[in-house]
Amino acid sequence: MYNVVEKFGKLYKKSDAVILGIESSCDETAAAVVRGGREVLSSVIATQIDIHKRFGGVVPEIASRNHTLSINGVVGEALEKASLKFSDLDAIAVTYGAGLAGALLVGVSAAKAYSYANNLPLIKVNHIEGHIAANFVQFKDLTPPFTACVASGGHTSIVDVKDYNSYGLVGGTLDDAIGEAFDKVARLLGLPYPGGPNIDRLSKRGTPNINFFKTQKGVKKDLSLSYSGLKTAVVNYVHNLKQKGEEIPLENICASFTHNAVDLLCDTTVAAAENLGYDKIVLAGGVASNTYLRERLALRGKEKGFKVFYPEPVLCTDNAVMIAARAFFSAFDGVNLGGLELNAVSNLRI
Numbered sequence: 001m002y003n004v005v006e007k008f009g010k011l012y013k014k015s016d017a018v019i020l021g022i023e024s025s026c027d028e029t030a031a032a033v034v035r036g037g038r039e040v041l042s043s044v045i046a047t048q049i050d051i052h053k054r055f056g057g058v059v060p061e062i063a064s065r066n067h068t069l070s071i072n073g074v075v076g077e078a079l080e081k082a083s084l085k086f087s088d089l090d091a092i093a094v095t096y097g098a099g100l101a102g103a104l105l106v107g108v109s110a111a112k113a114y115s116y117a118n119n120l121p122l123i124k125v126n127h128i129e130g131h132i133a134a135n136f137v138q139f140k141d142l143t144p145p146f147t148a149c150v151a152s153g154g155h156t157s158i159v160d161v162k163d164y165n166s167y168g169l170v171g172g173t174l175d176d177a178i179g180e181a182f183d184k185v186a187r188l189l190g191l192p193y194p195g196g197p198n199i200d201r202l203s204k205r206g207t208p209n210i211n212f213f214k215t216q217k218g219v220k221k222d223l224s225l226s227y228s229g230l231k232t233a234v235v236n237y238v239h240n241l242k243q244k245g246e247e248i249p250l251e252n253i254c255a256s257f258t259h260n261a262v263d264l265l266c267d268t269t270v271a272a273a274e275n276l277g278y279d280k281i282v283l284a285g286g287v288a289s290n291t292y293l294r295e296r297l298a299l300r301g302k303e304k305g306f307k308v309f310y311p312e313p314v315l316c317t318d319n320a321v322m323i324a325a326r327a328f329f330s331a332f333d334g335v336n337l338g339g340l341e342l343n344a345v346s347n348l349r350i
């Protein structure tokens with residue numbers, strides 16, 4: 001009999017709950033088992049990067065098909081690595097948004113099936129909150145409240161993390177996400193997908209000596225950011241050089257773009273932290289693995305007296321550890337129970 005509501009109730013304040021997390025919002029099919037929200041028992045990530053590389057970006061339909069092919073194997077491997085069976089689990093957690101609708105649906109459908117077949121509660125997870133929770137795994141003593149900056153391929157959000165289950169959006173991009181800008185600029189420069197890590201690598205050998213804008217932008221009062229203008233400015237700069245037949249200073253463009261994209265994000269995050277008055281700043285999301293962003297935020301934060309946290313790169317990019325971790329804190333407080341009616345919400349917000 002499928003009676004997960006009662007089982008979910010039993011998870012309330014259970015500090016050693018073992019949760020299987022499932023993530024399929026973009027181009028990684030991932031599953032992980034986490035105990036007590038902070039202890040990783042296993043983590044498996046099947047990436048589709050090589051499949052999408054030839055198209056220069058993620059093709060949604062191809063992503064969904066490949067999630068379908070991988071999901072059961074990835075989940076099986078995660079359980080095997082943890083030496084557990086479904087009957088040893090307390091709950092199943094899944095990302096239900098934001099992300100590509102078809103890709104999300106694969107994870108959501110699989111999670112519902114596993115939940116139903118094994119009579120396990122299903123916990124729904126917001127992907128952005130998941131990214132933030134990666135820090136709870138990395139830093140065992142980290143507790144809210146804090147200011148979080150989530151920088152990824154789909155999001156650039158500054159979040160007031162009041163408590164484990166209380167989030168408020170205080171700033172972020174009005175148009176493109178920062179990772180999207182990294183990927184688009186990389187594509188323009190002929191670098192393979194995903195562009196972010198390649199720009200990061202080349203930046204280290206370059207000098208940030210190019211001003212793409214005539215006037216430097218400052219922190220906005222409403223803590224909003226914009227990346228579409230920067231992307232266009234880099235495009236114009238490169239086209240101009242090409243028209244004049246001049247050499248493209250690849251490494252300097254990468255370094256200058258990175259500084260431009262990152263500096264204002266760091267300054268805006270620190271301004272948000274000053275407004276909120278917490279003593280901690282937490283960085284998360286795929287772009288949080290960027291070398292310069294980590295250094296810059298640590299430096300700017302320290303100057304203003306904040307403690308700055310960021311996870312190791314494998315916990316920054318998409319993974320299921322962060323999903324299981326986020327779900328633990330939902331279960332602990334008895335919120336975010338999903339049911340068989342759970343659907344993917346591609347534009348889910350904080």
Ligand code: KG4
Pocket residue numbers: 026151152153154155178179180182183194195196197200285286287288289290291316317318
């Ligand atoms: O969090 P994530 O894995 O997926 C989303 O939720 O979007 O983030 C992927 C994004 C991509 O845009 C990728 O280019 C970017 O993170 N990224 C980086 C770096 N590593 C990944 N961007 C800049 N520097 C990096 N080292």
Ligand code: ZN
Pocket residue numbers: 127131152153285286317318
């Ligand atoms: Zn992500």
